[in-house]
Amino acid sequence: MSEQSTSGHGIREFWAALPPAGRWLLSTVAVQTLGRGLTLPFTVIYIHEVRGISLDLAGLLMAFIAVVALAVTGPAGALTDRLGARTMLLWATSAQLIGCVVLAFATTPLLFAVGFLFIGFNFGVSWPAFNALVASVVSGQARQQYFGINFALVNLGIGLGGVIGGLYADVDDPTSFSVIFLADAASMLVPIGLLLGPLRHVHGRADKPADAEVGEGSYLTILRKPAVVWLTLLTFLGVFVGYGQMEAGFPAFARQVSGVSTGVIGFAFAINTAVIVGLQFFVLKRISGKRRTRVLLVMVALWSVAWVVLGLTGQVSGTWAASAGVLLFHALFALGETLLQPTIPAITNDMAPDHLRGRYNAVNAGAFQAGTILGPVVAGFMLNHRWSTAFVAMIVAGCAVMVVLSLTLERRITPFVNGLQEEDQPSAAGSIPQRAVQD
Structure with missing residues (x-):
């Protein structure tokens, strides 16, 4: 795809440049995630208030999802390369369906654990498989745009x-x-139908090159590559100071330190969604052709300012100014997300050889999941001890370290991987590469 076609001036140009498989995938994202949105904000409430399970145990059960996901991510990446992304996504979405059905009728901690086992399996498998499938059918700058728009539709x-x-x-x-x-379970019929129907010929698997080195596909070999190491560290730290704290540290800080109501917190999350949905494509047009590592620096600056603003709300706790600060935090954080989500996946998949894309995405997914596990633990410990100032300082310091990691990564990757130019390749972006299609 030419630079002109990849950096079009609107959604129509982007849509026209997508291959049919990419259009099918993107057109069903919001429907698939609608079911997830039905249950995600209310799962803990369901466990604790409806089924009468203690809040402490409910938290452990929720953490079990991330633990299972982290455990299966490595094998899932290898199987994605071996069996194909489509096959693995079928397994993952089927597991999500089963897990939601179990949760619909769960009344005991054991049944909830069984349901979360299936859901954790889905989370661990679907990340590397989905990213590998997208990368197999969408190339060039359109790949970065695709990941960004997909993120906006997920939030929608x-x-x-x-x-x-x-x-x-x-x-x-x-x-x-x-x-x-049960509605969440039913929403999984959409991707299952898509994979069994219009996308049944797209397996997302690449053949191993004849000149490939022995053992190059092992995770140890992959993690010995400096660029992979720096990207993995950057992803982990970004999630630790970002999503890991936004989902746990932010609500606790806003209630205990900022002194705002739960209604303000809920509205803040609504602003987060609105900013992402409303600005993602605008941001994508602005960052197309720019160094992805420099885009990450802008994201880090936004997140640093956001956390400082949140920290200052503690000085005016319980006032309208604190409420305004909490809302501004999520607006700035969401703007940073629109910069993060198109760049990290694009770097990962442009860096990865076609036949190892599942493993590379699994490494990145593992770093993400580790950050989501550790982030809430640290936030809970620090805020429980009322170390609110140290908590914010830690996050801002983490953002400063991300600057160093981003600049170090920039020196370890090629201009193509960093989003500056197109790699010479025979396939057009408007068609599916033959290696991704079954014979």
């Missing part, structure tokens, strides 16, 4: 689902929670 689906779930779910009516979990 989850946001709409959250609104619907909030209006429908009633803690005094356990059946209402069973219904939303």
Whole structure:
């Protein structure tokens, strides 16, 4: 694909440049994630308030999802390269369907653990498999745009689902929670139908080159590559100071230190979704052709300012100024997300050889999952000891380290991987490379 076609001036140009498989994948994202949005904000409430399981145990059960995902990510990456991304996605979405059905009728910690086992399997498998499938059918700058727009649509689906779930779910009516979990399960029929139907010929697997070195596909060999190491560290730290804290540290800080209501916190998350959905494509047009590592520096600056703003709300706790600061935090954080989500996946997949893309994505997914596990643990410990100032200082210091990691990574990757130029390749972006299609 030429630079002109990849950096088009609107959604129409981007859509026209996509191959049919890419259009199918992108057009169903919001529908698939709508079901996830129905249940995601209310799972802990369901476990604790509806099924009567203690809050401590509910937290452990939720963490079990990330633990399972981290455990299966490595094998999932290898199987993605061997069996194909489509096959692995079928397994993952089927597991999500089963897990949601189990949760719909779970009443004991054991049943919840079984449901979360299937859901954790989906999370661990679907990340490397989905990214590998996208990378096999979309190339060039369109790949970066695709990851960004996909992220916006995921947020749109989850946001709409959250609104619907909030209006429908009633803690005094356990059946209402069973219904939303069954709806989440039903939403998995969309990707399953897509993979068995229009995308049945796209397996997302590349043949191993004849001149490939023995053992190059092992995770140890991959992690010996300096660029992979720096990208993995950058991903882990970015998630630790970002998503790991936004999902746990932010709500706790906003309640305990900023002194705002749960309504303000809920509205802040709504602003997060609105910013991502409203600005993602605008941001993509601005960063097309720019160094991805420099884009990450802008993201780090936004996140640093966001956390400083949140920290200052502690000086005016319980006031309208604190509420305004909490809302501004999520607006700035979301703008940073629009810069992060197109860049890290694009670097990962442009760096990876075609036949090892599943493994490279698995390494990146593992770093992400490790950050989401450690982030809430650290946040809970520090805020429980009322170390709010040290908590914010730690995150800002982490952002400073990300600057160093980004600049170091920049020296370890090629201009093509960093988004500056196109790699010479015979396939057009408007068609699916033959290696990704079954014979």
